[in-house]
Amino acid sequence: MIIGLTGGIAAGKSKSAKYFESLGAYAIDADAIAHELTAKGMPSLDELVKSFGGGILLSDGDLNRKKLADIIFSDEKAKLRIEKILHTHIISRINETISQNIKKCNIVIDAPLLFEVGLDRVCDKIVAVRVSYDIQVQRLVLRDKLNVDQAKKRISSQMSMGEKVELADFVIDNSGSKEDLKERVKDLYKLLTSGVKII
Numbered sequence: 439m440i441i442g443l444t445g446g447i448a449a450g451k452s453k454s455a456k457y458f459e460s461l462g463a464y465a466i467d468a469d470a471i472a473h474e475l476t477a478k479g480m481p482s483l484d485e486l487v488k489s490f491g492g493g494i495l496l497s498d499g500d501l502n503r504k505k506l507a508d509i510i511f512s513d514e515k516a517k518l519r520i521e522k523i524l525h526t527h528i529i530s531r532i533n534e535t536i537s538q539n540i541k542k543c544n545i546v547i548d549a550p551l552l553f554e555v556g557l558d559r560v561c562d563k564i565v566a567v568r569v570s571y572d573i574q575v576q577r578l579v580l581r582d583k584l585n586v587d588q589a590k591k592r593i594s595s596q597m598s599m600g601e602k603v604e605l606a607d608f609v610i611d612n613s614g615s616k617e618d619l620k621e622r623v624k625d626l627y628k629l630l631t632s633g634v635k636i637i
Protein backbone atom coordinates (compact mmCIF):
# COMPACT_ATOMS: atom_id res chain seq x y z
CA MET A 439 0.00 0.00 0.00
CA ILE A 440 1.16 3.53 -0.77
CA ILE A 441 -0.03 6.14 1.72
CA GLY A 442 0.32 9.81 0.77
CA LEU A 443 0.97 12.08 3.72
CA THR A 444 0.48 15.79 3.25
CA GLY A 445 -0.59 18.97 5.02
CA GLY A 446 0.39 22.57 5.44
CA ILE A 447 3.82 23.78 6.47
CA ALA A 448 4.67 22.74 10.05
CA ALA A 449 1.42 20.77 10.40
CA GLY A 450 3.37 17.74 11.62
CA LYS A 451 3.95 15.61 8.51
CA SER A 452 7.55 14.73 9.40
CA LYS A 453 6.57 13.81 12.95
CA SER A 454 3.70 11.67 11.64
CA ALA A 455 6.00 10.03 9.09
CA LYS A 456 8.40 9.06 11.90
CA TYR A 457 5.50 7.43 13.75
CA PHE A 458 4.42 5.54 10.61
CA GLU A 459 8.04 4.38 10.29
CA SER A 460 8.08 3.13 13.86
CA LEU A 461 5.09 0.96 12.93
CA GLY A 462 7.00 -0.66 10.06
CA ALA A 463 6.21 1.55 7.07
CA TYR A 464 8.93 2.87 4.77
CA ALA A 465 8.78 6.66 4.70
CA ILE A 466 9.90 8.68 1.69
CA ASP A 467 10.58 12.31 2.60
CA ALA A 468 10.14 14.66 -0.38
CA ASP A 469 11.87 17.54 1.45
CA ALA A 470 14.90 15.34 2.18
CA ILE A 471 15.03 14.32 -1.49
CA ALA A 472 14.93 18.00 -2.51
CA HIS A 473 17.89 18.57 -0.16
CA GLU A 474 19.86 15.66 -1.64
CA LEU A 475 19.20 16.86 -5.18
CA THR A 476 20.44 20.36 -4.39
CA ALA A 477 23.65 19.29 -2.65
CA LYS A 478 26.94 20.67 -3.95
CA GLY A 479 27.85 19.13 -7.32
CA MET A 480 24.32 17.97 -8.16
CA PRO A 481 22.97 18.94 -11.62
CA SER A 482 19.80 20.48 -10.07
CA LEU A 483 21.93 22.91 -8.07
CA ASP A 484 23.83 23.88 -11.22
CA GLU A 485 20.51 24.52 -12.96
CA LEU A 486 19.34 26.72 -10.09
CA VAL A 487 22.58 28.71 -10.22
CA LYS A 488 22.25 29.10 -14.00
CA SER A 489 18.79 30.52 -13.54
CA PHE A 490 19.23 32.62 -10.35
CA GLY A 491 22.96 33.36 -10.25
CA GLY A 492 25.69 32.56 -7.75
CA GLY A 493 23.99 34.73 -5.11
CA ILE A 494 21.93 31.73 -4.04
CA LEU A 495 25.09 29.97 -2.84
CA LEU A 496 26.94 30.26 0.45
CA SER A 497 30.66 31.07 0.35
CA ASP A 498 31.54 27.35 0.46
CA GLY A 499 29.37 26.59 -2.60
CA ASP A 500 26.50 25.00 -0.71
CA LEU A 501 22.97 26.15 -1.49
CA ASN A 502 21.86 29.00 0.75
CA ARG A 503 18.57 27.39 1.77
CA LYS A 504 17.45 30.45 3.67
CA LYS A 505 17.90 32.59 0.59
CA LEU A 506 16.07 30.10 -1.63
CA ALA A 507 13.23 29.93 0.91
CA ASP A 508 13.04 33.74 0.96
CA ILE A 509 12.70 33.72 -2.85
CA ILE A 510 10.13 30.89 -2.88
CA PHE A 511 7.93 32.47 -0.25
CA SER A 512 8.02 36.01 -1.62
CA ASP A 513 8.05 35.76 -5.41
CA GLU A 514 5.39 33.57 -7.04
CA LYS A 515 7.01 33.65 -10.51
CA ALA A 516 10.43 32.69 -9.13
CA LYS A 517 8.81 29.93 -7.08
CA LEU A 518 7.35 28.45 -10.28
CA ARG A 519 10.78 28.62 -11.98
CA ILE A 520 12.41 26.83 -9.04
CA GLU A 521 9.69 24.19 -8.99
CA LYS A 522 10.08 23.66 -12.75
CA ILE A 523 13.76 22.89 -12.19
CA LEU A 524 13.31 20.62 -9.17
CA HIS A 525 9.96 18.85 -9.26
CA THR A 526 10.54 16.44 -12.17
CA HIS A 527 13.73 15.22 -10.46
CA ILE A 528 12.04 14.93 -7.06
CA ILE A 529 9.15 12.94 -8.54
CA SER A 530 11.51 10.59 -10.46
CA ARG A 531 13.49 9.92 -7.27
CA ILE A 532 10.29 9.22 -5.34
CA ASN A 533 9.03 6.82 -8.03
CA GLU A 534 12.41 5.05 -8.07
CA THR A 535 12.33 4.65 -4.28
CA ILE A 536 8.77 3.32 -4.44
CA SER A 537 9.80 0.66 -7.01
CA GLN A 538 12.73 -0.43 -4.83
CA ASN A 539 10.61 -0.86 -1.69
CA ILE A 540 6.99 -1.58 -2.60
CA LYS A 541 7.38 -5.38 -2.51
CA LYS A 542 8.91 -5.21 0.98
CA CYS A 543 6.60 -2.95 2.95
CA ASN A 544 3.93 -0.29 3.02
CA ILE A 545 5.16 3.08 1.84
CA VAL A 546 4.38 6.52 3.19
CA ILE A 547 5.16 9.46 0.90
CA ASP A 548 5.65 12.55 3.07
CA ALA A 549 5.22 15.41 0.60
CA PRO A 550 4.03 18.95 1.34
CA LEU A 551 3.04 19.41 -2.31
CA LEU A 552 1.56 15.93 -2.87
CA PHE A 553 -1.56 17.22 -4.68
CA GLU A 554 0.18 20.12 -6.42
CA VAL A 555 2.68 17.83 -8.17
CA GLY A 556 0.23 15.00 -8.89
CA LEU A 557 1.78 12.47 -6.52
CA ASP A 558 -1.70 11.81 -5.14
CA ARG A 559 -2.25 9.70 -8.27
CA VAL A 560 0.26 7.06 -7.15
CA CYS A 561 -1.24 6.76 -3.66
CA ASP A 562 -3.83 4.23 -2.53
CA LYS A 563 -4.95 6.41 0.36
CA ILE A 564 -4.14 9.98 1.31
CA VAL A 565 -3.79 11.35 4.81
CA ALA A 566 -3.79 15.08 5.54
CA VAL A 567 -2.25 16.28 8.80
CA ARG A 568 -3.96 19.41 10.03
CA VAL A 569 -3.55 21.84 12.92
CA SER A 570 -5.42 24.97 13.89
CA TYR A 571 -4.06 28.10 12.19
CA ASP A 572 -2.83 29.63 15.45
CA ILE A 573 -0.90 26.51 16.43
CA GLN A 574 0.53 26.22 12.92
CA VAL A 575 1.84 29.80 13.10
CA GLN A 576 3.21 29.19 16.59
CA ARG A 577 5.05 25.97 15.64
CA LEU A 578 6.43 27.49 12.45
CA VAL A 579 7.71 30.58 14.26
CA LEU A 580 9.36 28.39 16.86
CA ARG A 581 10.90 25.84 14.49
CA ASP A 582 12.12 28.13 11.70
CA LYS A 583 12.82 31.18 13.88
CA LEU A 584 10.52 33.42 11.84
CA ASN A 585 8.41 36.33 12.97
CA VAL A 586 4.63 35.94 12.90
CA ASP A 587 4.24 37.86 9.62
CA GLN A 588 6.86 35.75 7.86
CA ALA A 589 5.20 32.57 9.12
CA LYS A 590 1.77 33.72 7.91
CA LYS A 591 3.21 34.61 4.51
CA ARG A 592 4.68 31.11 4.15
CA ILE A 593 1.38 29.52 5.12
CA SER A 594 -0.57 31.64 2.64
CA SER A 595 1.81 30.76 -0.23
CA GLN A 596 0.62 27.14 -0.04
CA MET A 597 -2.61 25.37 -0.94
CA SER A 598 -4.91 25.94 2.03
CA MET A 599 -5.21 23.37 4.78
CA GLY A 600 -8.97 23.24 4.08
CA GLU A 601 -8.42 22.24 0.44
CA LYS A 602 -5.95 19.52 1.44
CA VAL A 603 -8.35 18.18 4.05
CA GLU A 604 -11.13 18.17 1.44
CA LEU A 605 -9.03 16.18 -1.04
CA ALA A 606 -7.68 13.65 1.49
CA ASP A 607 -9.23 10.30 2.45
CA PHE A 608 -8.25 10.67 6.13
CA VAL A 609 -7.40 13.59 8.35
CA ILE A 610 -5.20 13.52 11.44
CA ASP A 611 -5.60 16.48 13.74
CA ASN A 612 -2.27 17.44 15.31
CA SER A 613 -3.42 20.29 17.52
CA GLY A 614 -2.77 18.17 20.63
CA SER A 615 0.42 16.71 22.05
CA LYS A 616 3.00 14.58 20.23
CA GLU A 617 1.71 11.61 22.25
CA ASP A 618 -1.81 12.28 20.89
CA LEU A 619 -0.39 12.38 17.37
CA LYS A 620 1.43 9.09 17.90
CA GLU A 621 -1.81 7.43 19.05
CA ARG A 622 -3.73 8.80 16.07
CA VAL A 623 -1.13 7.55 13.62
CA LYS A 624 -1.15 4.16 15.33
CA ASP A 625 -4.94 3.86 15.12
CA LEU A 626 -5.02 4.97 11.49
CA TYR A 627 -2.21 2.63 10.44
CA LYS A 628 -4.02 -0.24 12.13
CA LEU A 629 -7.15 0.58 10.15
CA LEU A 630 -5.32 1.03 6.86
CA THR A 631 -3.49 -2.27 7.19
CA SER A 632 -6.38 -4.26 8.68
CA GLY A 633 -7.47 -5.69 5.36
CA VAL A 634 -10.90 -4.08 5.78
CA LYS A 635 -11.98 -2.63 2.45
CA ILE A 636 -12.09 1.15 2.83
CA ILE A 637 -14.07 2.86 0.10
Ligand SMILES: CC(C)(COP(=O)(O)OP(=O)(O)OC[C@H]1O[C@@H](n2cnc3c(N)ncnc32)[C@H](O)[C@@H]1O)[C@@H](O)C(=O)NCCC(=O)NCCS
Nearest residue numbers: 446447448468469472503506507510524549550551552596
Ligand atom coordinates in the same frame (compact mmCIF):
# COMPACT_ATOMS: atom_id res chain seq x y z
C1 LIG B 1 12.73 26.34 0.11
C2 LIG B 1 13.76 25.35 0.63
C3 LIG B 1 15.16 25.70 0.13
C4 LIG B 1 13.75 25.44 2.18
O1 LIG B 1 14.62 24.49 2.71
P1 LIG B 1 14.58 24.17 4.29
O2 LIG B 1 15.66 23.19 4.56
O3 LIG B 1 14.62 25.47 5.03
O4 LIG B 1 13.13 23.55 4.58
P2 LIG B 1 12.44 22.20 4.04
O5 LIG B 1 13.04 21.76 2.76
O6 LIG B 1 12.41 21.21 5.14
O7 LIG B 1 10.97 22.71 3.67
C5 LIG B 1 10.13 23.14 4.69
C6 LIG B 1 8.74 23.32 4.17
O8 LIG B 1 8.65 24.44 3.31
C7 LIG B 1 7.53 24.23 2.48
N1 LIG B 1 7.96 24.33 1.07
C8 LIG B 1 9.13 23.94 0.50
N2 LIG B 1 9.11 24.15 -0.83
C9 LIG B 1 7.90 24.68 -1.11
C10 LIG B 1 7.27 25.11 -2.30
N3 LIG B 1 7.89 25.01 -3.48
N4 LIG B 1 6.01 25.63 -2.21
C11 LIG B 1 5.37 25.71 -1.03
N5 LIG B 1 5.91 25.31 0.12
C12 LIG B 1 7.14 24.80 0.08
C13 LIG B 1 7.00 22.84 2.75
O9 LIG B 1 5.93 22.87 3.66
C14 LIG B 1 8.21 22.16 3.34
O10 LIG B 1 7.83 21.02 4.09
C15 LIG B 1 13.41 23.90 0.19
O11 LIG B 1 12.20 23.50 0.77
C16 LIG B 1 13.31 23.73 -1.31
O12 LIG B 1 14.33 23.52 -1.95
N6 LIG B 1 12.08 23.81 -1.86
C17 LIG B 1 11.87 23.63 -3.29
C18 LIG B 1 11.60 22.21 -3.61
C19 LIG B 1 10.16 21.82 -3.33
O13 LIG B 1 9.24 22.31 -3.98
N7 LIG B 1 10.00 20.90 -2.34
C20 LIG B 1 8.73 20.33 -2.00
C21 LIG B 1 8.75 18.92 -2.48
S1 LIG B 1 7.15 18.21 -2.72
Ligand SMILES: Nc1ncnc2c1ncn2[C@@H]1O[C@H](COP(=O)(O)OP(=O)(O)OP(=O)(O)O)[C@@H](O)[C@H]1O
Nearest residue numbers: 446447448449450451452453550577581614615616
Ligand atom coordinates in the same frame (compact mmCIF):
# COMPACT_ATOMS: atom_id res chain seq x y z
N1 LIG C 1 1.85 17.61 18.57
C1 LIG C 1 2.87 18.44 18.63
N2 LIG C 1 3.10 19.19 19.72
C2 LIG C 1 4.14 20.08 19.78
N3 LIG C 1 5.00 20.29 18.76
C3 LIG C 1 4.81 19.56 17.63
C4 LIG C 1 3.76 18.62 17.50
N4 LIG C 1 3.84 18.06 16.27
C5 LIG C 1 4.88 18.65 15.66
N5 LIG C 1 5.48 19.54 16.47
C6 LIG C 1 6.63 20.41 16.17
O1 LIG C 1 6.15 21.32 15.18
C7 LIG C 1 7.15 21.53 14.18
C8 LIG C 1 6.58 21.13 12.83
O2 LIG C 1 6.44 19.72 12.77
P1 LIG C 1 6.98 18.91 11.51
O3 LIG C 1 8.36 19.33 11.19
O4 LIG C 1 6.69 17.47 11.74
O5 LIG C 1 5.97 19.52 10.41
P2 LIG C 1 5.97 19.31 8.85
O6 LIG C 1 4.53 19.28 8.46
O7 LIG C 1 6.79 18.15 8.47
O8 LIG C 1 6.64 20.66 8.37
P3 LIG C 1 7.19 21.08 6.90
O9 LIG C 1 6.00 21.32 6.04
O10 LIG C 1 7.91 22.33 7.12
O11 LIG C 1 8.06 19.97 6.44
C9 LIG C 1 8.37 20.75 14.61
O12 LIG C 1 9.22 21.59 15.33
C10 LIG C 1 7.78 19.66 15.52
O13 LIG C 1 8.70 19.19 16.49
